[in-house]
Amino acid sequence: MNTTTVLLIVHGLLAVALLGAITHQAASVWLPAPRPAGGFVGRFRAVPGAAYVNAIIVLYLLTAVLGGIIYAEYRIEVRTVVEQLGLWAQNGSFELKEHFAAIGLGVLPAYWYYWRQPPSQGSTRTRDLLTAMLAFIVWWNFLVGHILNNIRGFGS
Amino acid sequence: MTPPRSFSVFAIVFAIVYAVVYVVAVEKNYALVTYHPAIGEFGAGVQPPRDGPAMYWYGWLATSGIAALIAGLLASLLPDSVTRRLWSGWTWATAVAVMLVFCYLLRNFFLR
Numbered sequence: 001m002n003t004t005t006v007l008l009i010v011h012g013l014l015a016v017a018l019l020g021a022i023t024h025q026a027a028s029v030w031l032p033a034p035r036p037a038g039g040f041v042g043r044f045r046a047v048p049g050a051a052y053v054n055a056i057i058v059l060y061l062l063t064a065v066l067g068g069i070i071y072a073e074y075r076i077e078v079r080t081v082v083e084q085l086g087l088w089a090q091n092g093s094f095e096l097k098e099h100f101a102a103i104g105l106g107v108l109p110a111y112w113y114y115w116r117q118p119p120s121q122g123s124t125r126t127r128d129l130l131t132a133m134l135a136f137i138v139w140w141n142f143l144v145g146h147i148l149n150n151i152r153g154f155g156s
Numbered sequence: 157m158t159p160p161r162s163f164s165v166f167a168i169v170f171a172i173v174y175a176v177v178y179v180v181a182v183e184k185n186y187a188l189v190t191y192h193p194a195i196g197e198f199g200a201g202v203q204p205p206r207d208g209p210a211m212y213w214y215g216w217l218a219t220s221g222i223a224a225l226i227a228g229l230l231a232s233l234l235p236d237s238v239t240r241r242l243w244s245g246w247t248w249a250t251a252v253a254v255m256l257v258f259c260y261l262l263r264n265f266f267l268r
Binding site for chain 2: 123
């Protein structure tokens, strides 16, 4: 197992943690559970969203940095194969993944700031929309990364 | 810890400038650095491919990150009376608009 494979696995594990955290947080603001929450879905929605902010930012940065490191290997070893196979939609999906990830980086300071504001400050709509946007980016990037990884195959 | 009001100005301007500069940098290829993955070397500015493909993504990130940092810091120095009406929604609205622009720019991947 080479270094890139190890980094890819760590990248994937960090992405799973990020996916869970941002989905919990997005559900807590867009589908808040009645109190007291009952059942699995209710408890999933009932988390205190603010408690996830720092973890989400750290996980996003770590996942992006690791993705950036293994991106060079992807460019040579995977993208070439995807192009040769004529998988244009998959290739385009990855192009969107890299740009969406970059755009997500730019909103992290605002995301942090608006989660720090008390709800009475009137900026909860901005906070909620930034959370939804980050959740979309994380889900898109996770699924596209997973699909592209499956196309090339492990260790091939 | 409650961040100061000037941080909100920084964060809003950073998000707007970052997204706009990023899409312009990609479209016009204003990359601060070029990476040559086949030989593992970085080069300053936009360079042609060497012994394999050239990667500009890191350079686009650097270009937009530095531009946004400078703009955000300068904006945070402006008086409160100037920045008070800055709409916080520009943070997500600009980012979503730029994401849609990328969907349009890359549409040919999906229409073949």
